[in-house]
Amino acid sequence: MSWQGDDTMEHDGDTESDVSIPLGEGVSGRGSVSDGEDIFYVPERRPSLDLENGRGPMETTERHDVERARSPVHSYNSLNSDDFYQSYGVDEETELPATKVHLERTESYSSCYSTDSEDCEHRTRKSRCAAPKAEGPAVVPLSRPELAKNPDEKRHPALTVEFTFKAIRKTLERLGQDDLRRFKITLWKRYPESFSAPPQGMDMVELVDKLLECYDLEVALQLTKALLKDMDLKRLADYLTDLCKKNEVRYELRQTLLRKYGSMCEGFTKQGEHKAFDTIFNDLYITDGGNAGPNIQHEFRKINKLSTNRKKEKMITSRQIFDLDVINEKHVRSIVTNGIAGVGKSVVVQKFILDWAEEREHKHIYFLFPLPFKELNLMLGQKISLIEIVHTLYPETKVLPTFECDEGRVMFVCDGLDEYANPLDFHRTETWCDSTEPADMHVLVTNLIRGNLLPSSLLWITSRPLTSSRLPPEAVHQVLEVRGFTDEQKEWYFRKRFEDQAQADKVIAQLTSCKTLHIMCHLPTFCWVVCGLFQRTFQEKGPDAELPKGLTLMYTHLLLGHLHVRGARGSPPRTPDEERDFLVKLGKVAFTMLEKNQMVIDKATWKDSEVDVAEAVTKSGLCIEFLIEQFVMYQERIQSFIHPTIQEYLAALYVFLTWRSTGKNVLEQPLKSKLSHMFKEPGLLVIHRSAIERSLQSPEGNLDIFLRFLLGMSLKANQELLQRFLPNKNICPSFSEETASIIKKKIKENHYPDRSTNLQGCLDELGFGEVPSHSRSNSMKNN
Incomplete structure (x- = not known):
């Protein structure tokens, strides 16, 4: 046929x-x-x-x-x-x-x-x-739009095949069935060379795939927008244009955040060597819930827990903060993260930002805008809108009239609420809902926390506990707490800092041999201090050098760091005399509570000391305020020092500075003090002898670590660090040999066998090593 x-x-x-x-x-x-x-x-x-x-x-x-x-x-x-x-x-x-x-x-x-x-x-x-x-x-x-790619125009890095596919598909999915049918017919009529048959039978994926197969990315977008406009669907074409613009802004925002947060410098001054963030970062101990109270672990003292009726804390990672499942299940919009000074809150924020900027995590967040309170302080006194704040900090966003979008959530990260210079008043501050209208900064911040500005956005605030406790409960959907390092994380930290594993092993062995040092390394800033001191020892004395065993020098570095941060956070500057006066007053509070073996500072003690609570808790970072639950429906605000050893250090500093300023020995009883003035000036050696006796007579050992600190204060290296607080900046003799002889005699007499470990620590503090082996063995035998 x-x-x-x-x-x-x-x-x-x-x-x-x-x-x-x-x-x-x-x-x-x-x-x-x-x-x-x-x-x-x-x-x-x-x-x-x-x-x-x-x-x-x-x-x-x-x-x-x-x-x-x-x-x-x-x-x-x-x-x-x-x-x-x-x-x-x-x-x-x-x-x-x-x-x-x-x-x-x-x-x-x-x-x-x-x-x-x-x-x-x-x-x-x-x-x-x-x-x-x-x-x-x-x-x-038939007339058809000119589709051509400018060979001289460089493609924006944000324009990828993945984005173009999603953008065109998302746009066409907004068409009704009839409009989609018209779009396919028009596409077939205008550009038949792209198809072997009319595209009516193609589903959405096949249609978009075909467009990207036949045309460059720019041309495919241009073609889609041109056809939509010809179909009198200009609003949909504008929607596609807006998607492309937001995608470019998001890309540029990510690049800005990578430049701004991609490196970090440890410590307090932030003027040292900046290193890539991932080479320094260690995971931190973060809990869902918790009372933001201090770590009360101690080598000798037994301290009762300061909270009751608390739920068991659940440990989470930085990746789980604002997890999409948590947002949807618990309807979380705002999270407050608490933590004491130097515990690593800002580092957790930086990790979160970088994970988003590098597209590793948090992909449900479309725009992320860090708004640190120290930068908001620079805009105080001017009328400004929330949109203008973002435009000022991130100029690449100026092309966008608004940030709200259907593609994902907008998130604001406000780090350091305790650094904010204006007091927040949630009762009398007016309501403000327009993110494009200018207002005073305190109005914008208050309404952003309330959820009135961009209510669909997510908000993350970090703060010290005193400030965050003032936030209205209805504005806080979840409370997290950063608690520093676990024991395992401490080891990771030092292994990452010391590339020579032999040195790292030596450092870790030193930490585990001193329980107080090991406990205090839960603070990342303290780890940084220890690391710097040990690295300097290796550099000066070689890789086989014996590491220092004293505690006082490390705590003095930590104290000076906190005082430096206080000035950097915008607090009024103080003269050295004013600084010494503050430390003496706060140290007197520490000593008074230490004699009672208490950490909680009562109102009467605050009143007698004439210390400003906000100055001690919020600005200095040496104290902390938190809530305890006495009953199911009753909470009480209390203050304490951030750690028992900080209390003991400040108490020792009070005794030392008082003697240097006034010549008074606060450790002697009043009658003995009068008699000593009649016959002999107290002198540093007398203070040391008094401290040793008081420590040995203390039944609960609450003055043991205090004694170590007081002895360490006399050493030249420590006095040099504290020189600006000393009268006439003179460094006095340490009497370390005479003091060491008194301690060795006490160990040999063995009248206090349960204190021999601490007395040995006092010798380490003075740099005199171990007692003779026979004395140590006798002490152990008596134990």
Whole structure:
């Protein structure tokens, strides 16, 4: 069986005879051509289906006559013309039959021979003559937007295949079924060269894939927007434009945050060597809940817990903060993270920001804006809107009139609420809901915390406990607490700091041998102090050097660091005399409570000391305020020192500075003090002797570590650090040898066997090593 057909085609006035096309040979559908002109054909073309007549696949043994196409035209315009749709008996709005393709002559590939067609094979170029003249009136091509990529324009790094696919798909998904159908028809009419058949049967993924397969990313976006505008869907085209703009801003914001937070410098001054954040960062101990109370672990003292009726704390990681499941399940919008000074709150914030900027975590957050309170302090006194604040800190966002979007959440990270210079009043501050209207800074901050400004946004605040406890409960959906390092994290820290593992092993052995030192290393800032001291020892004395065993020098570095941070946080500057006066008053509070073996500072003690509670708790960072639950429905605010050893250090500092300033020995009883003044000035050695006796007579050992600190105060290295607080800045003799002799005598007498360990620590503090082995063995035997 064969198909036969006659078709006469004019060619410069000549008539061609019938031509049979053998099965298996491809047809261009263009008719005969003159010599000298190249044409394309498809060899070994697979047989097609005649679905109209109910025919099955054509058998290769049969020949069919194929009716020639009428006079050709030079483009795809006939495909786009109304005649093309009318030839199938449909209008432009009707879905086209997928099996009917009208072949026409064109200088480009025919749509049925598209490179993407499954029916197409390899093309072979043949010679062709000049293009024939088309019969009838010329077809007027439909206007279509110029699609071209500027070769001189550099592609924005944010424009990726993944984003372009998602953006176009998300835009087209907003179309209704009828509009989507119109979009496909219009796309087919305007750009048929992209398709082997009308795209009506394509689903959304196939359609967008096809666009990105055929066009550059910029062109695909340009094409989509042009068609939407032609369909009078300008708002949807603007939506796609807005997606692209926000994507660029987000990329540039991430780059800004990477530059700003990508490195860190440990310590207090922030003027040292900056290192890549990941080379320094260690995981921290973060709990969901907790009372933000102090760590009360101690080498000798037994301190009762300062809270009751508390839930068991759940440890979390920085990745779990604002986890999407928690947000959805618990409806969390705002989180407050507490922690004492130097515990690592800002480091946790920096880790969170970098994880987002590097696209490692928190992908449900579309925009993340850190708004540190120390930077907000610089804008005090001016009327400004929330949007303008963000534009000021992150200029790349100025192209966006608003930050709210459907693609993800907007998040503000406000680090250091305790550094904010303005007091917050949630009862009398006016309500403010417009993020574009200027207002006073305290109005904006208050309403941002309340949730009135950008209510769909997420808010994370870090603070010391005293300040965060003033926030209204309805504005805080979750409370976290940063508690520093666990024992395992302490070891990780020092192994990361000391590249020489032999040195790292030596440092860790030193830490574990001194329980007080090991406990205090729960504070990352204290770890930094210890690390610096040990590294300096290795540099000066070599890798085999013996590491210092004293505690006082490390605590003095920590104290000076806290005082430096106080000035850096905007507190009024104090003279050295004013600073000494503050330390003496606070140290007197510490000594008074220490004699009672108490950590909680009662109101009467505060009143007698004349110390400003806010200065001690919020600004100096040496004390802490937190809530304890006495009953189920009753909470009480209390203050204490951030750690028992800080209390003991300040008490020793009080005794030392008082003697240096006034010559008074506060450790002596009043009667003994009068007699000593009659016969002899107290002197530092007398103070040491008094302290040793008082420590040994203390039944609970609450003066043991105090004694170590007091003895260490006399050493030259420590006096040099405290020199600005000393009268006339003179460094006095330490009497360390005489004091060491008194201690060795006490160990040998062994009247206080349970105190021998601490007395040995006192010798280490003075730098005199261990007592003779026979004395130590006698002490152990008596124990």
